Amino acid sequence: MVKSMVRIQKTVERPEPVRPSILPALISSKATLFDALQKIHHQPGKALIVIDGYGRLEGVIDEDLLREGLLRTRSMEASLSVLQLSTVEAVHVDSPLAEVIKVVFGSRRALIPVLDARDRVINGVSRDQFHQLLIEDLEWDPRMDFSRLHTDSLHQDAVFRPWGFYKSLLTTEFSQTKIISLDPGQEISLQKHFHREEYWTVIRGEGIFRLDDDRFLVEKGFTVRIPKESVHWIRNTQTQGALILMEVQMGDYFGEDDIVRLSDKYRRS
Incomplete structure (x- = not known):
């Protein structure tokens, strides 16, 4: 009697490929420590992502952390394992944009x-690169x-508010340009200004x-002038x-104290 045989095939998970552009930032x-010092100076953000033998995240190091390690060990040949790598903020390939924004600007x-799904590093994004992505209206x-x-033109840090954040991109004598990002369900205060008019574009x-007394549903491309x-x-x-x-603000003064709040969800004066 001939017995039938069933061949069982194992499904082998293919690791997600690492983006070539991030390879120089991996170590x-x-x-x-000497290897890291040589490598970190060629990175725009002066930071490196530390991975284990399986490509999983172990931490992120910068020049300050390397300097501390050198002072403590007094050895250029000491392993990066001597560094006190703390928990590092990261995003996953399936993280929603709102979560990515919080991680990037909160780190x-x-x-x-x-x-990826198994916590292996496949890419990396700097804060400035993410700012530029928002400015150019690119999909995440x-x-x-x-x-x-x-990102050469980016020089200002994000300013956080209860509703999200804003970032000044360009300030001249008579104008200021900002990116404003409101988190889901959040709102700015009901307000007015005495020293500037504003032009808003939803991107x-x-x-x-x-x-004033009019309300509009707005979406990408909506543009409006807000008089003084x-x-x-x-x-x-x-x-x-x-x-x-x-x-885009146009006027003779752009200080935050020119915001007159008439009502505010967050009870600010």
Whole structure:
């Protein structure tokens, strides 16, 4: 009697490929402090992503951390394992944009690792690169080549508010340009200004906008002029994703104390 045989095939998971542009920023945890010093100076953000033998994230190091390690060990040949690598903020390939924004702008590190489903590093994005992605209105793609984003013009840090953050891009004697990002469900105060008029353009997301007694549903491409002393307000009506505006202020003074709040969800004066 001939017995039938069933061949069982094992499914082998193929690891997700590492983005070539991030390879120079990766370093093995078995490398030495000297190796890291040589490599870190060639990185725009002066940071390196430390990985183990399986490509999994172990930490992110910068020049300050390397300097501390050298002072403590007094040896250039000491392994990176001597560094006190703390828990590092990272994003996954399936992280929603709202979560990516919180991680990127909430991290103390200049370089954020991007991980696959098994926590292996496949990419990395710097804070400046992410800023530029928002400015150019590009879709968030965790596998994109972030090195092609030109960030030379970025020099201001993000300023965080209860509703999200804003970032000044350009300030002249008579104008200021900002990127404003509202988190899902959040809103700015009902406000007006005495020293400036503003021009708003929605570059991503959807929301409700108020100008004096009129209300509008807004989406990408919506543009409006807000005259001096006009009451205005905007809310992100989405449950996921930021509402991102480009704001151009025109006037003779752009200080935050020119914001007259008439009502505020966060009870600020």
